[in-house]
Amino acid sequence: MLGYWSPVTQSAGFVSKGALAASVILMMAGFTLSESLPAYKTSPDVLHPPSAEYWLGTNGIGQDVFIGLVRAAPITIFLALVTATVALALALAASSLAAFGGPAVRGAVLRVVDVLQVIPSILLLLLLAAWIQPGFLGLVVLLALTGWHEDVRVALPILLRELTRENVHFARRMGASRTYCLRHHILPAIWPAIVGLFLQNVRQAALKSAGFGFLGLTDPRLLTWGSMMQDAMEHLYTDAWAWLLLPPAGALSLFLIGILIIGEGYSQSGGLTGKEQYDPG
Amino acid sequence: MHLFHHPLVRVVAATLAALLLTLAAATAGPVGQLVITDARGDRGMLAPYIHGKNGIGYLYTTYVFDSLLSQKKDGDVTPALAKRWTISRNGLICDIYIDLRAHWHDGEPVTAEDAAFTFSYMQEHPYVFADVRNVKEAKVLSHDHLRLQLKKPDAGLLTGMLLSMPVLPKHVYADVAEPQRFAEPEAVIGSGPYKLADYNKAQGRYVLEANADYYLGTPKFKRIAIVKMATDAALRAAKADEIDIISYLPPERLEQAKESGLNVVKAFSNHSVRLGFNHAGRFGSKDLRHAIAYAINRPALISTAYQDTADVADTGFFQEASPWHSDDVHPPYAFSPRKAADLLTAQGWARAEDQLWYIDGEQVVLRVLASKRETKAAKVLAEQLETFGIKLDVRIMERAALQDSLSEGNYDLALYASSTLGDPNGILRRVFGKKWASDRYSGKKLRALADAQSVATSRQQRQDILNEFQEVYSQELPAYAIANPYMVTAYNDKLSSLEFMPGGVAIGVPSALHKSYLVD
Numbered sequence: 001m002l003g004y005w006s007p008v009t010q011s012a013g014f015v016s017k018g019a020l021a022a023s024v025i026l027m028m029a030g031f032t033l034s035e036s037l038p039a040y041k042t043s044p045d046v047l048h049p050p051s052a053e054y055w056l057g058t059n060g061i062g063q064d065v066f067i068g069l070v071r072a073a074p075i076t077i078f079l080a081l082v083t084a085t086v087a088l089a090l091a092l093a094a095s096s097l098a099a100f101g102g103p104a105v106r107g108a109v110l111r112v113v114d115v116l117q118v119i120p121s122i123l124l125l126l127l128l129a130a131w132i133q134p135g136f137l138g139l140v141v142l143l144a145l146t147g148w149h150e151d152v153r154v155a156l157p158i159l160l161r162e163l164t165r166e167n168v169h170f171a172r173r174m175g176a177s178r179t180y181c182l183r184h185h186i187l188p189a190i191w192p193a194i195v196g197l198f199l200q201n202v203r204q205a206a207l208k209s210a211g212f213g214f215l216g217l218t219d220p221r222l223l224t225w226g227s228m229m230q231d232a233m234e235h236l237y238t239d240a241w242a243w244l245l246l247p248p249a250g251a252l253s254l255f256l257i258g259i260l261i262i263g264e265g266y267s268q269s270g271g272l273t274g275k276e277q278y279d280p281g
Numbered sequence: 282m283h284l285f286h287h288p289l290v291r292v293v294a295a296t297l298a299a300l301l302l303t304l305a306a307a308t309a310g311p312v313g314q315l316v317i318t319d320a321r322g323d324r325g326m327l328a329p330y331i332h333g334k335n336g337i338g339y340l341y342t343t344y345v346f347d348s349l350l351s352q353k354k355d356g357d358v359t360p361a362l363a364k365r366w367t368i369s370r371n372g373l374i375c376d377i378y379i380d381l382r383a384h385w386h387d388g389e390p391v392t393a394e395d396a397a398f399t400f401s402y403m404q405e406h407p408y409v410f411a412d413v414r415n416v417k418e419a420k421v422l423s424h425d426h427l428r429l430q431l432k433k434p435d436a437g438l439l440t441g442m443l444l445s446m447p448v449l450p451k452h453v454y455a456d457v458a459e460p461q462r463f464a465e466p467e468a469v470i471g472s473g474p475y476k477l478a479d480y481n482k483a484q485g486r487y488v489l490e491a492n493a494d495y496y497l498g499t500p501k502f503k504r505i506a507i508v509k510m511a512t513d514a515a516l517r518a519a520k521a522d523e524i525d526i527i528s529y530l531p532p533e534r535l536e537q538a539k540e541s542g543l544n545v546v547k548a549f550s551n552h553s554v555r556l557g558f559n560h561a562g563r564f565g566s567k568d569l570r571h572a573i574a575y576a577i578n579r580p581a582l583i584s585t586a587y588q589d590t591a592d593v594a595d596t597g598f599f600q601e602a603s604p605w606h607s608d609d610v611h612p613p614y615a616f617s618p619r620k621a622a623d624l625l626t627a628q629g630w631a632r633a634e635d636q637l638w639y640i641d642g643e644q645v646v647l648r649v650l651a652s653k654r655e656t657k658a659a660k661v662l663a664e665q666l667e668t669f670g671i672k673l674d675v676r677i678m679e680r681a682a683l684q685d686s687l688s689e690g691n692y693d694l695a696l697y698a699s700s701t702l703g704d705p706n707g708i709l710r711r712v713f714g715k716k717w718a719s720d721r722y723s724g725k726k727l728r729a730l731a732d733a734q735s736v737a738t739s740r741q742q743r744q745d746i747l748n749e750f751q752e753v754y755s756q757e758l759p760a761y762a763i764a765n766p767y768m769v770t771a772y773n774d775k776l777s778s779l780e781f782m783p784g785g786v787a788i789g790v791p792s793a794l795h796k797s798y799l800v801d
Contacts, residue, residue: 042661044584061585061657126679216678220656221663237513237537 020262023255027074040067040223047240057243059231068228069247076224077255079140079209084201086144088194091151098152099159109152116149125215139218143205151197155190162189195263199256206252225252315502315775316524317794322485322509327477328468329408329447330460336700336790337528339410341507343787344489344796345386346447346471349377349396350439351497354797356604356783358439361497362391362448362472372434372738377443379425382496385450386469386476393427398451400429406460410788411446412706436737441704445788448472474500474800485509498800502775505799516541519773527771528794532590535769543771548781549592550768550791551600551702554658555760557695557720563647564693570758571614572624573694576669577662578616583764586657594762597751598701598708601765604784605705607748611755618669637670646672650686651696652717653677658763659696683717698766703789705747706735712759722759770794 043062050057056065098109124146128134134142162168168185176184210226212218220227225248232244324338325331327345332338351361364380383391400419403411418430435442450470457463469477474497475489487507491500510518512531518524520541530538530545538545556573558564564573579593595601597611622632630638630645638645647666651659656677663673673694678686686692699711699718708731712720730750737743770793772779779793786792 042585042664044581044588046585046588061661126682214653214656214677216676216682219675220677221660221675237534 023077023258023262027077029074037071038064038067040064040071047235047238049239050243056247057240059228059240059244060235065228065243065247068223069225069251072223072225072228072248073251075222076206076226076252079136079143079224080202080205080255083140083143083147083205083209084198086140087148087201087205088151088198090144090148091155091197092194094148094152095155095159098156099163110156113149113152116146117153121146122211122215125212125217128217134217136222139209139212142212142217143208147201147204147208151201154193154197158190158193159186162186165189191263191266195260198263199259202259203252203256206255225249225255313502314504314506315526315799317505317507317526317528318510318515318518318524319485319507319528320510320512320515323482324485326464326469326480326482327487328464328471329449330406331464331468334409336786336788336792339788340786340790340792340794341487342447343473344475344505344799345469345473345477346449347383347473348446348448348787349443351797352444352782352786352795354780354782354795356785358444362396363443366439366443368438372438372736373431375429375431375438377427377429379427380496381425383472384494384496385452385472386492387450387467388494389450389452391448391450391472392424393421395451396427396448397421398455399446399449402449402454402460403446408446411442412709413442413446415442434736434738435706436735436740436743437704437706441706444704472496474498474796475505478504495800501799501801519543519771522773525773525775526794528792530769530771532767532769533588535771538769538771541771543773544779545769545771546779546781546793547767547769548791548793549600549602549765550700550781551602551765551785552698552700552768552791553594553600553762554591554655554696554698554764554766555594555720555762556662557697557760558758559690559693559695560722560759561690562693566628567757568624569628570761572621572628573666574614574758574761575617575621575624576671577614577665577761577763579613579763581616582658582661582665586661587764587766591764591766594765595755596758596762597755598712598762599705599747599751600701600762602783603701605744605747607744607751609748609752611751614758614761621669632670637672644672646674647693648691649673649675649694649696650683650692651675651677652680652683652698655696655698662696662763680717687717687721688715696763700785700789700791702785702791703787705743707789708750709735712754720759722757724757724759727753727757727759 040063043058045054045058046060046062048054048058048062054064054066056069058064059068094109094113098106101109125142128142132138163186165185168181171181171185206224206226207229208226209218209222209224210230213220213222213227228248229245229252232241232248235241235244319337324333324335324341327342329342329346332342347361349361349363350358353359360380362380362383363377365378367376368374377393377396379391379393379396381390381392385391397419400413400416403413404416415432415435416429417432420428420430422428431438450472453467453470454460474492474495476492477487478490479488480486486509489505489507491503508524510524512527512534515524515527516534516537519527519538527538527543532547535545535547556577558570558573564570583591583593593613595606595611596613597607599606625638630640633639649659649663659675659677663675666673687695697718700707701711710716710719712722713728713731715721727750730746730753734743734746734750737746768781768791770779770781776798779798781791781793782795786795
């Protein structure tokens with residue numbers, strides 16, 4: 001996955017910082033601008049194809065898709081980034097606990113993961129929906145709590161593999177501290193996997209949050225690219241899918257590619273090791 | 282002779298032979314199989330206590346279980362298990378004579394014993410779609426003669442209870458203590474035109490087989506399969522002649538169904554979409570209900586959320602197609618933000634500079650519940666009320682979660698749809714009941730009228746009381762009727778000229794698939 005980008009991004013650090021800055025600016029601008037944007041209001045002009053008046057057409061209740069796309073951007077990006085970060089942090093913490101904590105702790109962590117994997121998260125969410133009415137932050141917590149366990153299954157074996165490598169043993173024997181090993185040997189090696197997991201979390205958060213409106217967990221009017229894609233689904237039988245599904249799906253894909261570039265660039269620019277570059281090849 | 286060896290001739294001859302064979306097979310007997318598609322699927326096992334608690338579950342069950350009365354295609358009652366009946370002048374005694382040609386699916390004869398048993402069994406184990414509490418005694422006078430003694434006269438005796446109540450086989454149900462948990466194969470022994478041969482809950486699939494001994498005619502099909510299929514798949518399958526009926530086609534896909542070669546029947550469902558209020562909470566006040574009604578622009582809502590698949594509903598509960606609809610004009614609560622604002626101000630609400638409404642300095646946020654089917658309407662409604670300055674918190678929920686939130690009173694407004702058809706006694710359930718899709722209202726004046734119409738002694742008297750009921754309903758506004766959506770059923774040439782049952786099937790199910798269309 002990373003190799004694909006390597007030849008393209010010679011100055012990966014620059015691109016990465018650019019992409020990072022761009023998404024932060026987009027998010028901030030989105031939040032501040034959303035008040036001054038035209039309202040995302042319904043109209044009898046339903047399923048209108050793209051035109052001069054509606055740049056990307058209208059949806060099933062006459063809302064302008066372009067306005068929706070712009071208005072959804074900050075919410076989607078914020079929701080996805082925060083959720084993915086929290087979920088990944090939880091997963092890494094659990095994996096580290098399992099990796100360093102000895103067989104008993106590892107067993108316990110893995111059993112918890114097993115239980116969470118066996119129970120469909122939709123069931124858990126339905127149950128929660130009956131009890132609580134989470135706000136926007138509650139939604140983030142719920143998304144993170146129902147997503148982290150899948151990452152552990154990937155992160156733990158990789159972590160265990162890297163911990164037992166010769167270079168780590170050698171460095172330790174030569175007097176390197178644990179932190180030094182983590183920073184210079186382990187993190188660089190598992191970084192591609194972390195980026196991959198993060199991407200997966202972002203994608204899941206964006207799509208899963210769309211379903212929350214139909215579980216009564218959020219107001220169905222909470223606008224994200226995921227919810228726009230979900231609304232598009234009922235129009236797959238008409239030509240409208242082209243302007244209902246493609247724009248949010250495209251935006252989400254661009255966003256994911258952006259994160260990939262950021263992750264790639266961070267490791268390429270040496271941000272990880274501080275001094276030397278790590279070559280995943 | 283040499284000619285026959287020509288390859289082309291042989292191909293033509295073979296094709297002709299195959300064609301003839303197919304024709305012979307097709308004309309040999311009754312059409313073999315009818316496939317009905319249902320977008321939602323599982324409706325529970327087709328026995329009275331275990332079918333899904335909704336109109337469709339009930340409708341399918343009527344294919345397996347006959348009632349004492351049935352309906353003609355114009356909606357009027359016609360004999361079924363009861364071949365004739367008389368009602369005493371004071372309306373308290375009803376003599377019913379059972380059609381002795383009727384048999385249960387296991388071969389046992391249907392007798393007056395079974396009917397009497399059903400009345401007493403349903404007293405003990407209430408069945409949601411037939412209220413038998415008014416029956417004082419059901420006495421068996423002979424093999425085929427049953428006498429019902431009522432506590433009070435019932436204007437809806439024929440079109441309500443006797444039409445809706447499925448008759449149970451005494452020899453099966455007599456020993457069943459918990460019918461809600463009785464899902465053995467015997468549970469579906471009925472006396473209807475079709476037997477339930479197979480039921481797969483996970484796939485939502487039913488296979489019904491013709492009851493060859495049916496007493497009211499010959500079932501039209503050897504087998505009826507009811508399968509779960511999404512509309513897209515169903516339309517494709519219809520093109521390939523794999524399915525015969527799309528029971529509820531989304532009305533906006535009507536043209537597509539026609540292109541697939543299907544016939545379509547379209548009618549107002551009279552399954553009105555209503556905005557209900559939490560009468561136990563903030564909306565106990567009639568003026569507040571009126572204020573909300575004036576703040577909603579129904580024609581605009583419909584043109585956005587439904588386009589041409591619904592029309593503005595009548596505010597007097599019964600819709601225009603109902604035989605009980607009154608000719609009086611009911612207030613339409615035409616969109617008037619000024620009237621709404623005046624009413625709210627009189628109730629102590631205040632509009633601040635931000636154009637939002639406050640009570641005692643606290644911003645008003647109303648919690649709106651809706652089922653998934655009403656999502657679009659809920660979104661447009663929320664936009665309208667927020668434009669008016671009332672903040673909303675909208676929640677789309679599953680049925681069980683909705684029911685829970687309602688019983689806890691955890692809502693202000695609710696958007697739901699339920700039928701307004703069937704015998705008018707249905708208003709007792711649909712306006713004063715406690716279920717999700719009921720108005721959950723308890724106003725005394727309206728209740729008195731609902732009770733009075735149920736004991737009316739003539740049709741005219743009943744109509745007069747119902748006219749008044751509709752007027753009071755439209756003024757008290759237990760719920761604000763928003764839209765009356767169309768329903769469409771698509772079918773192929775295995776059936777002819779289906780129509781939605783005027784007044785609804787039995788309990789008031791808007792459907793074009795009454796069992797009389799499935800029997801010759």
